[in-house]
Amino acid sequence: MQLLLALLLNLPAVLMYHQVDSHTPPDKIGRALTISPAQLSDELDYLESRHLRGVSVDDYLQANAAHHDTGDMVILTFDDGYADQYTDALPILLAHHAHATFFITTGNVGRRNHLTWNQIIRLQHDGMSIGGHSVQHVDLASLSPARQQFQIDGCLTALRDHGIDADTYAYPGGTFNRATEAILTKEPVALAFTTDPSHRLGMRPQFEIARLRVKDVTTMAAFQRFFTKLK
Numbered sequence: 001m002q003l004l005l006a007l008l009l010n011l012p013a014v015l016m017y018h019q020v021d022s023h024t025p026p027d028k029i030g031r032a033l034t035i036s037p038a039q040l041s042d043e044l045d046y047l048e049s050r051h052l053r054g055v056s057v058d059d060y061l062q063a064n065a066a067h068h069d070t071g072d073m074v075i076l077t078f079d080d081g082y083a084d085q086y087t088d089a090l091p092i093l094l095a096h097h098a099h100a101t102f103f104i105t106t107g108n109v110g111r112r113n114h115l116t117w118n119q120i121i122r123l124q125h126d127g128m129s130i131g132g133h134s135v136q137h138v139d140l141a142s143l144s145p146a147r148q149q150f151q152i153d154g155c156l157t158a159l160r161d162h163g164i165d166a167d168t169y170a171y172p173g174g175t176f177n178r179a180t181e182a183i184l185t186k187e188p189v190a191l192a193f194t195t196d197p198s199h200r201l202g203m204r205p206q207f208e209i210a211r212l213r214v215k216d217v218t219t220m221a222a223f224q225r226f227f228t229k230l231k
């Protein structure tokens with residue numbers, strides 16, 4: 001309990017990304033999910049200029065467990081398992097000595113524009129961490145507990161079958177309910193992430209962590225404002 005409290009009190013800002021592609025998508029939804037490689041690179045440059053480290057959730061968990069200082073950490077997360085996260089985001093992360101957590105929707109692995117299992121394993125090999133993001137990318141709060149169980153457990157099992165022990169989870173669309181949290185207490189999940197704070201239930205804070213969404217329209221000034229409260 002004490003460890004959990006320390007974990008949550010020290011929690012760094014958590015950024016949420018989706019696609020990283022130099023090609024601007026023609027449709028509105030695609031554009032809302034996509035930033036350019038130059039934008040990601042500029043944002044990581046900014047973190048470096050502030051002596052902030054871009055880390056994965058697992059980096060944070062390990063540092064916290066070892067009682068190391070986590071005050072200079074910013075957690076980077078990428079949702080949905082798009083192929084450009086391997087082709088475009090990974091080289092930029094590595095060039096900046098940054099890590100990130102990639103939340104994978106296992107039913108989409110290998111599909112058009114999505115990561116393959118080999119790429120996911122390579123991400124992990126390069127120091128990135130992998131978390132769950134359901135089997136079929138459905139809003140958990142709209143499902144019965146049994147169907148939620150399938151989405152959560154099926155995802156974590158598919159990852160495990162590929163040698164990936166995921167101990168973090170992100171809710172598709174950010175929605176969850178009490179049944180979701182009850183399921184997660186029986187899974188080896190340390191932390192679970194929503195999108196914005198409006199989804200919080202105020203029940204189990206370790207399963208209700210809000211993230212800051214970085215969009216194509218997020219200017220550098222807006223990005224910098226994410227960190228005004230940090231030292």
Ligand SMILES: [Zn+2]
Nearest residue numbers: 079080172173
């Ligand atoms: Zn998603």
